[in-house]
Amino acid sequence: MEKSQNEEEESEIFEVSPxxxxxxxxxxxxxxxxxxxxxxxxxxxxxxxxxxALPIIFQSxxxxxxxxxxxxxxxxxxxxxxxxWAPIVDSLYVQWIGRRKSWLIFIQxxxxxxxxxTAINIDEWLPESEKPNLKALVITFCIISFLAATQDIVVDGxxxxxxxxxxxxxxxxxxxxxxxxxxxxxxICPVLLTSEEFCNKYLRITLGTGGIITLKGTQLTVKMFYx
Numbered sequence: 001m002e003k004s005q006n007e008e009e010e011s012e013i014f015e016v017s018p019x020x021x022x023x024x025x026x027x028x029x030x031x032x033x034x035x036x037x038x039x040x041x042x043x044x045x046x047x048x049x050x051x052x053a054l055p056i057i058f059q060s061x062x063x064x065x066x067x068x069x070x071x072x073x074x075x076x077x078x079x080x081x082x083x084x085w086a087p088i089v090d091s092l093y094v095q096w097i098g099r100r101k102s103w104l105i106f107i108q109x110x111x112x113x114x115x116x117x118t119a120i121n122i123d124e125w126l127p128e129s130e131k132p133n134l135k136a137l138v139i140t141f142c143i144i145s146f147l148a149a150t151q152d153i154v155v156d157g158x159x160x161x162x163x164x165x166x167x168x169x170x171x172x173x174x175x176x177x178x179x180x181x182x183x184x185x186x187x188i189c190p191v192l193l194t195s196e197e198f199c200n201k202y203l204r205i206t207l208g209t210g211g212i213i214t215l216k217g218t219q220l221t222v223k224m225f226y227x
Contacts, residue, residue, distance in 0.1 A: 025167050033162045037174035038181075040104075040155045045182020046222045047111065047144045051075050052183060053190040054141070057215070058132065060195075068134050075141040082149035089153045100158040103150065111147045112226035114140065119219035126215065190218045 027034055055072060058064035093102040118140050125133040125140075159171035192198050194211035203212060213221075 025169060027167055027170065030164050030167050034167070034170060034174060037155065037159055037162065037171065038178040040151075041175050041178025042182040042185075043225050044148050044151050044155065045179040045184075046186040046225060047115070047141075047148050048079070048179070049183040049186025050190065050219070050222065051141050051145060053187045054126075054137065056187075056191050057126070057194075061128075061132075063129075063131050064134075071134055072138055072141075074138055075145050078142055078146040079149040079152075082153055085150070086153045089150060090157060100154050100161075103154045104158075107147050107151045107154065108226050111144065111151075112223050114143055114147065115219055115223035115226065118144070119216050119223060122216050122219055123214075186218075186222060189213065189221070190215055194218070 055069050058069055058072070089103055090099075093099045097105070121136070125136045156171070156175070159174065160168055163171060192211075193203075193213045194215055196208075196210050199211045200207045
């Protein structure tokens with residue numbers, strides 16, 4: 001008798017009422033916000049893809065040492081320590097514009113300006129046969145990485161209010177899908193479409209010189225997404 005009473009008490013403790021369970025996710029009426037988040041995360045992944053593609057381009061030119069490539073890896077640091085300025089992004093904003101939109105608009109235009117500046121100078125910083133200007137590339141891409149990391153803070157926070165409460169769990173899906181897609185696009189274009197060998201073998205009917213796009217053209221294309 002005592003044993004059955006204990007079992008009843010345990011069942012009461014672990015019993016969960018239907019009201020306390022989270023509502024089942026349903027994207028009906030939330031699809032537009034879902035795809036907007038994927039688009040924002042994709043745009044965010046584009047400059048990160050460019051930063052990933054550059055070491056591959058360095059290696060193909062065979063005039064950059066491993067030490068110099070390690071120096072270029074510093075561009076990933078802003079994304080790794082974004083938690084340092086995340087409280088500032090969450091607390092400071094223009095009230096009439098909105099907590100998230102205030103930063104998002106500023107970041108979009110800033111990224112567009114930096115990418116345009118990079119596109120104008122990329123041929124000088126990354127010449128065909130001479131050694132690249134690693135210092136200029138590292139400084140510029142650190143700024144790009146800083147802006148992309150700040151946008152990640154903004155969009156992550158916005159996702160919590162943009163989606164309905166029962167759909168917030170889909171924010172991670174938007175993040176993983178969008179960033180991966182952006183990185184994939186921005187890595188393939190500079191590495192493959194600027195390669196003369198790849199373009200002549202797979203994309204051209206008649207042989208030509210250079211790729212079907214240039215690295216400068218890739219930078220300008222990415223810049224267009226930010227304006």
